[in-house]
Amino acid sequence: MMELKRKNPISPTNISFLSFVFVMAVVGLLISMFIAISFGAKEMTLETVWTAIFHYNPALTTHQIIHELRLPRVIGAAVIGAAFAVSGALMQGVTRNPLADAGILGINAGAMFIVALSFAFLPNLPYSALMLLSFAGAVLSTLFIFLLGSSSAGGLTPLRLTIAGAVVAALLHSLSSGVAIYYDLSQDLAFWYAGGVSGVKWSHLELLVPILLVTIIWTMVLGRSISLISLDDEVAANLGVHTKRIRILGMTAALILAGVSVSAVGSIGFVGLVIPHISRKLVGVDYRFIIPVSALLGAVLLVLADLGARMVNPPRELAIGVMVALVGVPFFLYLAHKERRSL
Template sequence: MLAAVSYGAKDLTLTTVWKAILHYDPKLTSHQIIHELRLPRVIGAAVMGAAFAVAGALMQGVTRNPLADAGILGINAGAMLMVALSFAFFPGIPYSALMLLSFIGAVLSTLFVFLLGSTSAGGLTPLRLTIAGAVVAALLHSASSGVAIYYDLSQDLAFWYAGGVAGVKWSHLKVLIPIISGAVIWAWVMGRSVSIVSLGDEVAVNLGVKTKRVRMLGMSAALILAGVSVSAVGSIGFVGLVIPHISRKLVGVDYRFVIPVSAFLGAILLVLADLGARIVNPPRELAIGVMVALVGVPFFLYLARKERRSL
């Protein structure tokens, strides 16, 4: 995080960064850059990375689907469509209202995915859930593009499509940090139940765990994390896909450890992705979603191939 604050279009020394954090002087331009631009975006990247990673870990645990992720299952697409509609019909909407509508869009898209995946014979399986999510995500992304073209919002929504933390302000963090922190703690408290559910319904029922209740609570926490994060930084996929797998390799399958480790690693990944997006071609910035996808897409293909072999 210190490196991410120091490097950018204007490189700053670590000494300057420390002085700006501990002894802020609004008269100094370097302190203004650090305090008003760099610090909120770096803290925002860490918070959103943790949120996307924990959301992915929860979804993979409660659905027993190793390919589950807020982007792949259409949750991000639902939130994005609601953002597009908000820009079209409610220009100048307050951020708190945008965040609420983004969350509603995430909920509706998730319900649509589960309904679509459950209609086929044999019920909802991890493979059907992934296919239904891909179909719904494609549909909602197309709808968002249609709204953007019809209402001439392409420039306004470009940031949200590509994803980025440049627009995160202190006012956003004051709203986001308490909500995301509460949802992460909620997920961690559910860790034992999610671990048991991830072993299978039969095992969970025999151990006295109410699987439907755990799934509903787990998905609710994941929806909060994904929905509010999209409202702040746009649709950033693959963080929730890659990080939980790395966490399980490091600490095992107990979600009491997977959740906090996923939060930590997700924060690191998005901070590094933002740093990379700023230093690859300064002073221009690449989309942070592109940097994450460079890691996420090959990893997704690897997991999809591995999953196909196990079927």
């Protein structure tokens, strides 16, 4: 269980360090985005990239490649990476489960199952409707996971929540595969299964960015209350926190972030698992700082993962989910071993 001091004074030294971490994360994100826009199947000079971004000329092919393909792709990777990271941080905070993540708990699988059904029965569905259905799938799978985890004697515990999530995720992935095979959708759904941002367009970003950024800002308002809940319900209640309401608000925000992101890029796991733990190492256990730092670091991770997926074997691309899993799987095994030793 995470610890939080009742009095959490922030000394000038701490303020300076937190400011340094935040600035470095912003700088790292800007640099990674600029590099990701510059490199690909067709190499671009830094001058060309700069001119295409700030002085776009639609008559130039290089400018079209950057503006219509790479720029929305990189912006999408940054925003969705931030969303997955903050979603994981919220889940870990409100459930006090260090292994919580939208992918591990089966939430992404619920959104993916609805996407598969939509492809089978509503193939011409507009993206805005697909986004809403993906969110609904995330909500339904979450409710099922919580009911399954709390059905046994002793109630819901972090371990039961993780096991229930793994079971539900396996079930929903199997059902999604069955739908894909029966309705011959395997090729259409391959992108969503593996995860990737190559399909993100400006029309998607017009819907994605406002929803995800507003939700992330909303979660920052909940930061202090989530910090207290991550300590203990009784302590939080004594300090005036409505624990049940904050849990509902926190999980709702996490579901919006995860469900909407899955509708755009598919099921990408481990971002929400790895990044919040790194953020805690850097800024402590206060969610007023964990959430914004997680957003920045999650954006950096997904931008670099997408760049790596494009550069391993150009012009072919690996699935971005594979690149993230190379980091996430060892980290998950480390955390699971650590949790087992603490029991």
